[in-house]
Amino acid sequence: MLGFLNLNKPFDWTSHDCVARVRKLLRLKRVGHAGTLDPAATGVLPIALGRATRLLQYLPENKAYKATIRLGVQTTTDDLQGEIITSQPCPGMNFADVKTAMSQFQGKIEQIPPIYSAIQVDGKRLYDLARKGEIVEVPKRTVEIFHTEILDWRDGDFPELDVAIACGSGTYIRAIARDLGAILETGGTLAALVRTASSGFNLTDSLTLTDLEIQLQTETFQPSIPDVALQHIPSVTLPDISAQKWCQGQKMPLTLDFSGIVRVYDPEACLLGIGKLQDGVLIPTTVLKT
CATH class of the missing domain: 3.30.2350.10 (Pseudouridine synthase)
Incomplete structure (x- = not known):
């Protein structure tokens, strides 16, 4: 699984409690959250599912x-x-x-x-x-x-x-x-x-734990794709051969008029991971697809 859950954290639950409950409901080991909320607070608690836990560090901080x-x-x-x-x-x-x-x-x-x-x-x-x-x-x-x-x-x-x-x-x-x-x-x-x-998620689009349970029972739950929370990061698309080599950890020559962290896609618009563009070279930093 690869994606995010925009959870509306309930009152008197710790952020850790929420992660544990989501992990149990989805039967998923790799679950993490962004931006801890105090137990007495409610509202948006972004939860990363599966390989998306590797993207938590790139979410917007506001x-x-x-x-x-x-x-x-x-x-x-x-x-x-x-x-x-x-x-x-x-x-x-x-x-x-x-x-x-x-x-x-x-x-x-x-x-x-x-x-x-x-x-x-x-x-x-x-x-x-x-x-x-x-x-x-x-x-x-x-x-x-x-x-x-x-x-x-x-x-x-x-x-x-x-x-x-x-x-x-x-x-x-x-x-x-x-x-x-x-x-x-x-x-x-x-x-x-x-x-x-x-971190790019809003309360109006959030799910309660009860909502999540119902969607799982009715088999209608779909995690938010990572792209939703990563729109603040510019993107680049690699040709098939270059995309495959990049996913294998190879640096790719790429000349653009900016540098820094970028989202990397293949020609089918599949998110391959996050790279760093520096001195005309695209360096793999977080590869999601191998």
């Missing part, structure tokens, strides 16, 4: 989310799954101040990841260190926010903000919720999160 941020509350995990550190009602919060504060999360920003995250410090996961009560300095990282849009605002003792966020790889939405609360001096935490797009 992502999009719909988040609900609750003000007046701060937790250990920066979402509602953690223990409450502070809880102070803020019924008089001015929406104009919230909009101004939210506008600061635009472009390239520095962000400190949550202490409960999978990032490694000195070879150890932050969440493992946090669970042991060890205090470590979490290094800042530069992330990129392409666009934010406020979708809804609900007043109350603990007002909530719904916001759409398009961002680059490595961005923690939990950290945005926490930092927004810090700017407003109210505290803030992530109340809900749905990933609406990831």
Whole structure:
């Protein structure tokens, strides 16, 4: 099998749980995923099937989310799954101040990841260190926010903000919720999160695990072809003889007006793999068809 499953991850499942379930349903050993989602988050979790696991490294990194941020509350995990550190009602919060504060999360920003995250410090996961009560300095990282849009605002003792966020790889939405609360001096935490797009896949086209089970029972399941998620990579087509040699690991002379990573096809439009075009030579990097 070669392709992708655009899975709508259910609440309270880890990304690993989803991979294990898909592996069992499809009776397939080689299954992997792109872009880990926290258990409390739902939405797009791209899953590679069979030889497509070798293509995970080439998927686009941009992502999009719909988040609900609750003000007046701060937790250990920066979402509602953690223990409450502070809880102070803020019924008089001015929406104009919230909009101004939210506008600061635009472009390239520095962000400190949550202490409960999978990032490694000195070879150890932050969440493992946090669970042991060890205090470590979490290094800042530069992330990129392409666009934010406020979708809804609900007043109350603990007002909530719904916001759409398009961002680059490595961005923690939990950290945005926490930092927004810090700017407003109210505290803030992530109340809900749905990933609406990831690695070239969108929520509108996703399947739930129940959908997958039904399609398998009715023998209608078809994985997405790899090309769907690789459109950001330019393509080249090789003649039959050259395609065969390239699949056997041979470098092929190829002069084009660009260089870098390319999708490689044969004359029948079959994806052979991913190559690197450098100095007029097409070098095999990931060969799918031998």
